[in-house]
Amino acid sequence: MLNNNLLNKLEIKKRLLEKLNTISGNQADQESQIMISYSAKKENYIDVNDSEIDKDLINKILKERIKGKPLAKIINEKGFWKNIFYTDDYTLDPRADSEILVEQILNDCSKIKNKKKFNFLDLCCGTGCLGISIIDELENSFCDFIDISKKALNACKKNIIKFEKQKNSKLFHSDLFENYPINRLKNIDIIVCNPPYIPTSNYLSLNNETLYDPRISLDGGELGIDYYVKIIDHLINVKFKGSLYFEIDPIINENMYKYLLEKGIKIVYKKVDYLSLDRLIKITLPKNN
Numbered sequence: 633m634l635n636n637n638l639l640n641k642l643e644i645k646k647r648l649l650e651k652l653n654t655i656s657g658n659q660a661d662q663e664s665q666i667m668i669s670y671s672a673k674k675e676n677y678i679d680v681n682d683s684e685i686d687k688d689l690i691n692k693i694l695k696e697r698i699k700g701k702p703l704a705k706i707i708n709e710k711g712f713w714k715n716i717f718y719t720d721d722y723t724l725d726p727r728a729d730s731e732i733l734v735e736q737i738l739n740d741c742s743k744i745k746n747k748k749k750f751n752f753l754d755l756c757c758g759t760g761c762l763g764i765s766i767i768d769e770l771e772n773s774f775c776d777f778i779d780i781s782k783k784a785l786n787a788c789k790k791n792i793i794k795f796e797k798q799k800n801s802k803l804f805h806s807d808l809f810e811n812y813p814i815n816r817l818k819n820i821d822i823i824v825c826n827p828p829y830i831p832t833s834n835y836l837s838l839n840n841e842t843l844y845d846p847r848i849s850l851d852g853g854e855l856g857i858d859y860y861v862k863i864i865d866h867l868i869n870v871k872f873k874g875s876l877y878f879e880i881d882p883i884i885n886e887n888m889y890k891y892l893l894e895k896g897i898k899i900v901y902k903k904v905d906y907l908s909l910d911r912l913i914k915i916t917l918p919k920n921n
């Protein structure tokens with residue numbers, strides 16, 4: 633632990649790295665910087681001065697981290713895209729993998745010229761990291777956020793307030809589309825969705841850190857594709873005309889692609905993540921639906 637008051641920032645980082653290497657693996661460097669900047673109430677490690685570092689607070693965080701609790705769940709914060717989001721026991725901590733959804737949507741939107749207003753839906757929003765990051769980048773956008781968990785919606789609301797996006801957002805407590813007004817859906821240009829997708833039989837063998845996220849944010853039913861099926865079936869029924877951007881995962885892709893083929897659904901494109909694994913699909917629904 634850090635019991636020498638004379639340690640400077642670099643020495644503290646070195647000691648933290650020694651402790652974190654076995655627990656955090658290749659995240660150790662990043663986590664040590666986050667602990668230091670969090671303790672100094674600064675967003676960036678680079679801006680922290682030695683005198684601002686709270687060593688007692690770092691010791692407290694380290695104690696929890698050594699027990700295996702994810703850093704984001706200890707400090708209730710996680711960096712995503714360009715911001716630091718509030719997260720807690722009731723939300724999935726935002727993952728770097730999901731940033732590809734933001735990146736692609738922004739990329740596609742930059743090609744749409746003269747669009748006055750852009751309405752979209754962040755379905756299964758959790759912290760709201762996807763929707764808020766997009767609103768933040770697109771001036772004329774408006775996002776509806778849906779989650780079944782009231783507590784997750786509370787976290788999303790905190791983030792909306794933190795980033796001052798109240799005028800560009802509306803929250804809906806709903807089991808998928810159950811309490812979501814059909815006339816709002818008619819004005820939605822795109823839906824972005826990172827649903828729970830871990831097959832139930834794989835859920836309990838997830839690593840301990842992932843199990844700190846709520847089960848409702850992870851368990852995607854027997855094959856892991858229950859949510860995709862329910863969402864797509866509903867949207868076909870209501871003749872949704874927009875595009876859908878889904879996060880996907882190698883664990884479900886075979887079943888997912890089989891389902892899409894059976895339904896005659898067109899994959900506009902797929903994108904791979906940092907590990908070259910399929911991570912995103914953009915789809916449109918059959919024209920004659």
Ligand SMILES: C[S@@+](CC[C@H](N)C(=O)[O-])C[C@H]1O[C@@H](n2cnc3c(N)ncnc32)[C@H](O)[C@@H]1O
Nearest residue numbers: 724756757758779780781807808826827828849
């Ligand atoms: C994988 S997390 C995604 C959170 C966030 N969008 C992200 O990318 O970090 C899935 C979210 O879906 C929500 N959820 C689970 N079942 C739902 C349902 N039937 N209707 C709406 N939301 C649901 C969970 O509460 C959780 O917040």
